[in-house]
Every structure is written in C-alpha cells, then in structure tokens.
Amino acid sequence: MISSRYHLDGLVKMAKRQLLLLSSSNVHGHEYLEYAAKDICELLTLNNVSTVLFVPYALSNHEEYLKKVEQPFRRWGFQVESIHNQNPLEAVKQAEAIFIGGGNTFRLLKTLYDLNLVEAINERVLKNGIPYIGSSAGTNVATRSIHTTNDMPIVYPPSFDSLNLVPFNINPHYQDPDDGSKHKGETREERIMQYLEEKDSSHVLGLREGATLSVNGNTAVLKGLIGARLFIKGQKPREIDVGSDLSYLLKE
Amino acid sequence: MISSRYHLDGLVKMAKRQLLLLSSSNVHGHEYLEYAAKDICELLTLNNVSTVLFVPYALSNHEEYLKKVEQPFRRWGFQVESIHNQNPLEAVKQAEAIFIGGGNTFRLLKTLYDLNLVEAINERVLKNGIPYIGSSAGTNVATRSIHTTNDMPIVYPPSFDSLNLVPFNINPHYQDPDDGSKHKGETREERIMQYLEEKDSSHVLGLREGATLSVNGNTAVLKGLIGARLFIKGQKPREIDVGSDLSYLLKE
Numbered sequence: 001m002i003s004s005r006y007h008l009d010g011l012v013k014m015a016k017r018q019l020l021l022l023s024s025s026n027v028h029g030h031e032y033l034e035y036a037a038k039d040i041c042e043l044l045t046l047n048n049v050s051t052v053l054f055v056p057y058a059l060s061n062h063e064e065y066l067k068k069v070e071q072p073f074r075r076w077g078f079q080v081e082s083i084h085n086q087n088p089l090e091a092v093k094q095a096e097a098i099f100i101g102g103g104n105t106f107r108l109l110k111t112l113y114d115l116n117l118v119e120a121i122n123e124r125v126l127k128n129g130i131p132y133i134g135s136s137a138g139t140n141v142a143t144r145s146i147h148t149t150n151d152m153p154i155v156y157p158p159s160f161d162s163l164n165l166v167p168f169n170i171n172p173h174y175q176d177p178d179d180g181s182k183h184k185g186e187t188r189e190e191r192i193m194q195y196l197e198e199k200d201s202s203h204v205l206g207l208r209e210g211a212t213l214s215v216n217g218n219t220a221v222l223k224g225l226i227g228a229r230l231f232i233k234g235q236k237p238r239e240i241d242v243g244s245d246l247s248y249l250l251k252e
Numbered sequence: 253m254i255s256s257r258y259h260l261d262g263l264v265k266m267a268k269r270q271l272l273l274l275s276s277s278n279v280h281g282h283e284y285l286e287y288a289a290k291d292i293c294e295l296l297t298l299n300n301v302s303t304v305l306f307v308p309y310a311l312s313n314h315e316e317y318l319k320k321v322e323q324p325f326r327r328w329g330f331q332v333e334s335i336h337n338q339n340p341l342e343a344v345k346q347a348e349a350i351f352i353g354g355g356n357t358f359r360l361l362k363t364l365y366d367l368n369l370v371e372a373i374n375e376r377v378l379k380n381g382i383p384y385i386g387s388s389a390g391t392n393v394a395t396r397s398i399h400t401t402n403d404m405p406i407v408y409p410p411s412f413d414s415l416n417l418v419p420f421n422i423n424p425h426y427q428d429p430d431d432g433s434k435h436k437g438e439t440r441e442e443r444i445m446q447y448l449e450e451k452d453s454s455h456v457l458g459l460r461e462g463a464t465l466s467v468n469g470n471t472a473v474l475k476g477l478i479g480a481r482l483f484i485k486g487q488k489p490r491e492i493d494v495g496s497d498l499s500y501l502l503k504e
Contacts, residue, residue: 028434060449104446106405136437147406150437153358154399154447156412173437182280184461185388185402185425194356195406197312209436 016129018043019165019215021139023172023207025102027225033072033135036212039223041076043131043214044097051079053095057111058103058137069101092120095130102136102172105149109141110157122163132165136172139207143170147195148204150188166215167252169195174206174229189229189237196233203249204231205240213246220246268381270295271417271467273391275424275459277354279477285324285387288464291475293328295383295466296349303331305347309363310355310389321353344372347382354388354424357401361393362409374415384417388424391459395422399447400456402440418467419504421447426458426481441481441489448485455501456483457492465498472498 020036020043027035044052052073056065062084070080080099083091092098098121100108112118125132134142140149141162148169177187186194192204207213210225221243222228228240240246272288272295279287296304304325308317314336322332332351335343344350350373352360364370377384386394392401393414400421429439438446444456459465462477473495474480480492492498 024436026436028436060446104443107446107450148404150404152400152402152443152447153405153412154443154450160405160408173435175435175437183425183427184276184278184280185427191356191404191406194312194359195404198359198406 017126017165017215017217018047018129018131019125019142019213020131020133021142021166021170021207021213021215022133022135023139023174023211023224024209025135027210031072032068035210035225037072037076039212039214040133043133044078047097047131049078049097049131051081052097052099052133053091054080054082055098055100055108055138056082056084058101058105058108060107065101065103069099073099088115088117089120092117092124095124097131097133098125099133100135100138100141102138104154105137105140105146105151106153106155106157108137109146109160109162110155112141112163113158118163122165125163125165139170139172139213142166143168145169148192166220166250168203168205168249170213171204171206174208174211176208176229189231192231196231199233202233205229205246205249206231211242215250218247218250220250222246269378269417269467269469270299270381270383271377271394271465272383272385273394273418273422273459273465273467274385274387275391275426275463275476276461277387279462283324284320287462287477289324289328291464291466292385295385296330299349299383301330301349301383303333304349304351304385305343306332306334307350307352307360307390308334308336310353310357310360312359317353317355321351325351340367340369341372344369344376347376349383349385350377351385352387352390352393354390356406357389357392357398357403358405358407358409360389361398361412361414362407364393364415365410370415374417377415377417391422391424391465394418395420397421400444418472418502420455420457420501422465423456423458426460426463428460428481441483444483448483451485454485457481457498457501458483463494467502470499470502472502474498
C-alpha cells in the first residue's frame with residue numbers, strides 16, 4: 001500500500017522523510033555528539049526507536065568506531081547495532097533508524113555502492129519513513145551528491161551521486177575565510193563557488209560545526225548552536241540563522 | 253628511433269624526464285610564480301625553449317588565466333601560448349614545454365581525459381623529454397593519481413589515475429596541524445593517513461607552499477624555500493629539507 005502511494009504521489013513519499021543532518025560529531029567544547037543530543041533523542045523517541053543501525057564505513061576500523069558511537073546512544077537509552085556485523089542489505093531492510101557517522105566520504109560512498117545499499121537506504125528512509133541521522137560524511141552522502149565534500153579522494157567511487165534524501169548539496173565543517181591566513185590554497189567559499197560554476201542551478205548549504213539541518217517531510221529548519229551559510233548560483237552568499245525555515249531548499 | 257629505445261629500455265625513457273613540480277603558484281610575500289623564477293628559467297633555458305604551452309583547464313576562465321600567466325613568463329623572456337586557443341592534441345605534440353597551472357584538480361583531469369590529452373602529455377614528457385612545469389593542480393595531475401588532492405570534487409573524472417610522470421603521490425599546499433585550532437575536521441596529515449590505509453604500499457610527498465620538486469631523469473631533489481613532509485605507509489612521517497635527494501621515490 002505504501003509502495004503504490006509512493007509511486008503515485010511524490011508528496012506522500014516526502015511527507016515521510018525524517019532527517020537530522022549534522023555538520024560534525026565533534027564540536028569544540030562538547031563531548032562526542034553531545035551538542036545534538038536533544039534533537040537526536042527527540043527524533044528517535046517520537047518514532048519509538050529502540051535500536052539504531054550504525055554505518056561505520058567512513059572509517060577503516062569498524063569495531064573501534066562502533067565502541068565510540070555506542071557510548072552516547074546507550075547513555076541516551078538506545079541500543080546500537082553496526083551494519084558490519086550482519087548482512088548489510090537485510091540490516092537496512094529491518095532497521096528502525098539509521099546513523100551514518102563521519103570519516104572519509106569517498107570511502108563511505110564507495111562501500112555503500114559496493115554493497116548495493118544506496119537504493120536500499122534511500123527507499124527505507126523516503127518510502128518507509130525511518131529516521132536518518134548523518135554526521136559529516138554521513139551528511140554528505142545524504143544529499144544528492146558528494147560534490148561538496150571536504151575529504152580527500154582516497155578511493156574512486158562508481159559515481160558521486162549519493163543517497164539523494166535532499167535535492168541540494170551540503171558542505172559540512174563549513175569554515176569562514178581566515179583573513180589573517182598566509183595560506184594560499186583556496187578558501188572553502190572559493191571551492192564552493194567553483195562547484196557552482198559547473199552547474200546550471202544549484203544550492204550548497206555550508207553547515208558550520210555545531211549547525212544541524214532538521215528535515216521533517218517537506219519542512220526543513222536550521223538547528224544547533226550556530227548559523228549556516230547558503231550559496232546559490234548567481235547570488236551573493238547569505239547567512240542563515242538558527243531556527244530559519246529552509247523548506248524552499250527541498251523543492252527540486 | 254626514440255620510439256624503439258623507449259619501448260626497449262625503461263631507463264632511456266626516464267633519463268629524458270624533466271619536471272618542476274611546484275606546491276603552489278602563490279606564496280606569502282612573493283609575486284605570482286616569482287619564488288620559483290630561477291628554477292623555471294633554468295629549466296627552460298637549458299632546453300632552448302622559447303614558447304611554453306600553457307594548460308588553463310583547472311580554472312573556468314581560460315582567457316583571464318592566460319593573461320595572468322603570460323606576465324611572469326614574458327618578463328623572464330618566454331612566450332606563452334594557451335592550449336585553449338588551438339587544437340589541443342596538436343598543440344601538445346608540437347609543444348617545446350608545458351606548464352599546467354593550479355585551480356580545481358578534478359576539473360583539470362576531467363578535461364585532460366575529455367580531450368584525450370593524458371597519454372599524449374605523458375608521451376611528450378617521458379618519451380620526447382620536453383620540460384613539464386606544474387603548480388598545485390598541475391602538480392597533482394603530474395603524479396600517478398589525484399588521490400591526494402585537497403580540491404573539492406566538483407566534477408566526476410573517468411578515473412583518478414593521472415599523467416603518471418612520477419610513480420608516487422604529492423599533496424600540494426601541505427599544511428602542518430594547527431594545535432591551537434578549534435576546528436574538528438580532519439588535519440591534512442589525518443587525510444593522507446586515510447589514503448595510506450587504502451594502499452598496500454605508497455608514498456605521499458607533502459609539499460608545503462614554497463616547496464618544489466625538481467626531477468631530472470632518475471634524480472629528484474627538493475628545491476624552493478621550505479622543507480616537505482614525506483608519508484610512507486607503516487612508517488612515521490619524516491621531514492625533508494631543501495636540497496635533499498629524493499631519487500628513491502622514483503623507483504616504482
């Protein structure tokens with residue numbers, strides 16, 4: 001029944017979308033993931049989630065990564081199971097909620113393709129409406145493509161297209177230009193502008209560390225501790241304050 | 253004659269290699285390319301070069317880029333012709349020397365593939381021995397792959413394999429970790445270490461801004477204003493002083 005409504009009506013599909021996209025897991029002055037605890041717990045509790053499926057593919061040591069992630073979630077009252085300890089595709093199909101952590105975005109996306117998980121996660125989140133939490137690389141892959149990651153291209157994925165849970169790009173760990181710097185490499189803003197040169201129309205949301213995008217159906221709101229910077233082709237970048245409605249970014 | 257020697261004897265091929273690989277064109281306190289003027293002029297003069305073929309594909313505005321690059325080369329007594337104003341493949345075949353400037357490495361490499369220039373440049377440099385000067389993105393593509401670029405993946409090239417003029421990787425604009433930083437994104441060293449995790453054996457030379465690698469046949473020497481940092485899988489990173497012999501990196 002859900003399946004047919006999904007294909008008949010895009011709005012029904014989108015109405016199920018529940019995402020929490022974090023710029024980073026670590027924020028200066030806060031314990032791992034702790035700055036986002038309220039938003040994470042609220043999302044999981046509202047959906048009666050007891051166990052979160054963790055995807056550790058962005059780092060090489062999955063078991064160590066799992067141990068790190070279990071701590072805050074357990075403290076908050078949630079179990080964590082890692083996808084690397086089970087049949088990955090089955091785990092996605094059974095998941096109550098998914099958390100994809102940070103690390104290297106290229107390694108993460110390549111692994112998702114290698115294991116045939118891209119479409120499976122997209123369906124589980126957009127069609128079945130399970131909560132998706134991403135941080136850093138996990139936020140990059142949640143968008144339409146990884147074209148605006150900061151990471152080093154250490155492996156070659158079969159495509160830069162990603163989970164496409166939102167129809168725009170995010171740049172996590174967004175950093176403002178440092179006027180006092182003697183470094184001559186491109187600033188983050190210059191890099192994002194180079195991406196926009198390649199597109200006919202495009203939006204890139206630069207999420208500073210501590211900023212979070214909450215998406216509920218067709219509504220998007222900036223949450224967290226700090227504002228974001230929005231880049232739109234042909235326009236001057238604009239500042240986005242915490243609490244701002246960003247639902248217009250969800251229109252393809 | 254050159255062709256048959258090339259295929260019969262790898263050493264003959266390598267003996268022709270003449271490269272100058274710059275970390276960056278801009279260095280704090282110096283005019284554009286000026287810090288490397290002596291090394292550039294020496295390389296071109298020794299080879300009786302009068303006209304340099306410029307490859308501007310890493311930036312979007314080729315004409316503007318050409319105007320910028322012409323200035324220092326003219327001042328030093330060399331003509332510059334840009335590949336974007338002629339038949340690209342023919343231009344490579346006729347070139348006396350090639351200079352590939354910085355910008356976005358992904359855009360640069362994709363364009364080289366789109367125009368069938370990867371093999372042509374490789375042959376012209378390794379087989380015919382014309383001087384190759386690269387800066388930043390132009391240094392990245394000179395190595396075996398672009399896996400260690402700092403750039404944003406704004407376009408999807410058909411491969412990360414590049415010109416393969418040297419059998420290792422370079423990270424240009426290398427930056428040491430900033431212990432005072434509140435930023436939680438990966439340091440450059442962490443990113444390079446993630447790359448080494450993916451390889452059985454590999455070398456990455458981190459060229460700080462102002463550092464230059466000079467390759468003459470099977471000899472490589474660090475030149476420029478500042479040292480480099482060398483990353484080898486399974487070993488502690490080591491400091492490389494200006495003037496150091498790095499020829500061992502050329503052994504595949």
